[in-house]
Amino acid sequence: MGGSEEPTEVVKDDELDRNGLAICLVSGGMDSCVTAAIANEENDELAFLHVSYGQRTETRERESFEKLADHYGVKSRLVVSLEQLARIGGSSLTDTRIPVSQADLSAQGIPSSYVPFRNAHLLAAAVSWAEVQQASSVYIGAVAEDSSGYPDCRPEFYDAFQQVVNVGTKPETRIEIRTPVIQMKKSEIVAKGVELSAPLHLTWSCYRESKLACGTCDSCALRLRAFRMAGINDPIPYVLDSNRFAY
Ligand SMILES: [Zn+2]
Numbered sequence: 001m002g003g004s005e006e007p008t009e010v011v012k013d014d015e016l017d018r019n020g021l022a023i024c025l026v027s028g029g030m031d032s033c034v035t036a037a038i039a040n041e042e043n044d045e046l047a048f049l050h051v052s053y054g055q056r057t058e059t060r061e062r063e064s065f066e067k068l069a070d071h072y073g074v075k076s077r078l079v080v081s082l083e084q085l086a087r088i089g090g091s092s093l094t095d096t097r098i099p100v101s102q103a104d105l106s107a108q109g110i111p112s113s114y115v116p117f118r119n120a121h122l123l124a125a126a127v128s129w130a131e132v133q134q135a136s137s138v139y140i141g142a143v144a145e146d147s148s149g150y151p152d153c154r155p156e157f158y159d160a161f162q163q164v165v166n167v168g169t170k171p172e173t174r175i176e177i178r179t180p181v182i183q184m185k186k187s188e189i190v191a192k193g194v195e196l197s198a199p200l201h202l203t204w205s206c207y208r209e210s211k212l213a214c215g216t217c218d219s220c221a222l223r224l225r226a227f228r229m230a231g232i233n234d235p236i237p238y239v240l241d242s243n244r245f246a247y
Pocket of ligand 1: 205206207208209213214215216217218219220221
């Protein structure tokens with residue numbers, strides 16, 4: 001049939017367009033900001049997903065999420081609440097009876113801020129949205145070695161989850177789980193962010209406070225050490241300026 005070639009071409013073009021969409025899990029922290037900056041380089045279009053799960057600094061993180069989405073001109077935004085994580089508890093991030101511990105970057109073991117199996121919940125929501133949106137990838141800013149040592153930040157977890165996605169979605173669905181900063185040191189993430197002009201000043205990492213970062217929780221300490229090692233001044237405000245050089 002003479003007219004069969006043109007429609008085929010049109011369908012192909014549409015598919016190519018859809019392949020340019022990436023879903024980014026954006027908490028509002030530094031790692032997810034730099035991950036989004038990398039995704040911005042690698043894809044035609046981004047959609048941002050934010051998950052609130054009853055964490056202490058939820059409102060502040062959400063504010064950062066919106067500002068980061070504005071910065072990258074992201075129109076497609078989704079905010080979901082996974083309140084089961086707070087109800088289940090077991091983490092100092094979601095259970096106010098468990099205090100947020102002072103930073104100890106030399107401590108062994110998994111810190112009390114670990115939210116049990118959280119990243120599986122986040123990925124599940126992201127993959128569901130990606131399948132509906134026909135996105136080709138899901139980006140998550142997990143960091144394996146040079147961070148808190150959460151088990152759901154290990155590369156093996158993402159390899160296994162990729163298999164879950166492959167067998168748990170429609171046969172024609174192709175979604176790649178991307179973890180571009182997983183092997184980086186935190187200081188390398190800062191440097192990468194600066195290289196890509198990522199808006200690090202809009203991010204929030206503190207587990208405890210929402211106006212001035214405490215500078216003494218694990219997340220603040222990891223962040224401050226990363227900026228210090230990268231030789232860059234952290235642009236966000238801290239309760240005590242002296243904490244900038246404490247780690
Ligand atoms: Zn803090």
